[in-house]
Amino acid sequence: MSSLVLQSDFGLDDGAVSAMYGVAVGVDPALRIHDVTHNIPPYDIWEGSYRLAQVLTYWPEGTVFVSVVDPGVGTERLSIVARTSTGHYVVTPDNGTLTHLEAIFGIDEIREIDETRNRRPGSEESYTFHGRDIYAFTGARLASGATSFEAVGPSVDRAALVRLPANPPEREGDQVRGIIDTHDVRYGSLWTSIPRTLFRELGIAHGDRVTVRIHHHGSVVHAAQLTYAHSFAAVEVGESLLYVNSLDRMAIAINRGHYAHAFSLGSGSSWRVTLEAAR
Known part of the structure; x- marks a missing residue:
């Protein structure tokens, strides 16, 4: 079993983060769940991208990260899991969140989340809290070993990954x-x-x-x-x-x-x- 590490722009003033924890524990009560931060400024994908890069390699290979800074929730943007060249996994919307990880560490493979298999049961008509219903649920299944990276869903061409604009040094x-x-x-x-x-x-x-x-x-x-x-x-x-x-x-x-x-x-x-x- 791997650790599950959560990040979001939800803050801690209401129950959103607790709901994500609850979904993950419901997948496997033995999961070790930790946080990067939940104080990403609202909708700030760039900041979320950077904070992942700040901590990634200090966690053991195989650690599963869930990052939810998702102003496009409910749109056609993809839900994905990426495997980095360091052997870590990141569950996130495909909206630029992986920009710094790709530039600094590299990304080996991306898979689209098949929501028919990787979605909290009973949430099929919920369209505004994918962090709880899809990302925390899929991340917990991946970290606990209930599913494999290959079983998450179909492979996605890395060239199609959404990237934030940034000039290299x-x-x-x-x-x-x-x-x-x-x-x-x-x-x-x-x-x-x-x-x-x-x-x-x-x-x-x-x-x-x-x-x-x-x-x-x-x-x-x-x-x-x-x-x-x-x-x-x-x-x-x-x-x-x-x-x-x-x-x-x-x-x-x-x-x-x-x-x-x-x-x-x-x-x-x-x-x-x-x-x-x-x-």
Whole structure:
């Protein structure tokens, strides 16, 4: 039996998440059920995509994730299960939720959920809570071994997968470019898509100064020179820094401050960032 890990934008103010737990336990009372988060901002598929990538490989191979950020519930969008190249499974609507997992880890195979076999009995006329009736139910069956990945439903061409728009990080001359993927929610750091390995190609050492420019819809909205540091303690309280975050990507922060709030900066594919050695 594998663990079942749930994520949604439902919050914890009502019984939606509890209902998903109940359906899963009804499939198998011995299931181990855990959470990524249920505080994804409402309808924010991009954020849901990123948070899956943040945690995926810290869970054992075979773990089943259920991610429900589904503003298109009741439409023709597909319900799918993906097997990642790391050997994990993700049950989700096909609406872009797999964007970061595919880009960072790879996806080997996708199957459409056959709802005639993988749907909570008695829910056939319910069209607004697929997180409970289809995704939690299918995820629990998969994690408990009541069904196999192959039995979930027919294979789907990976080329047809819905992807959110995102430019891959790149180097051009003495500069590396990426996007602000997300914020460190509580502390306001800007987590970029630029891998440490790409940044290292610039030859910048710890203690060196780095010029950061942030563009929004093509215009520079913020620029600064920061110290490239091992950690927050390497700079004074209130001082900004560039560092490598827990996902081995470059991040920007203020020691004991909130960078995103301080400079009114957002996240997503429209927020571009460039890094280069300060001159």
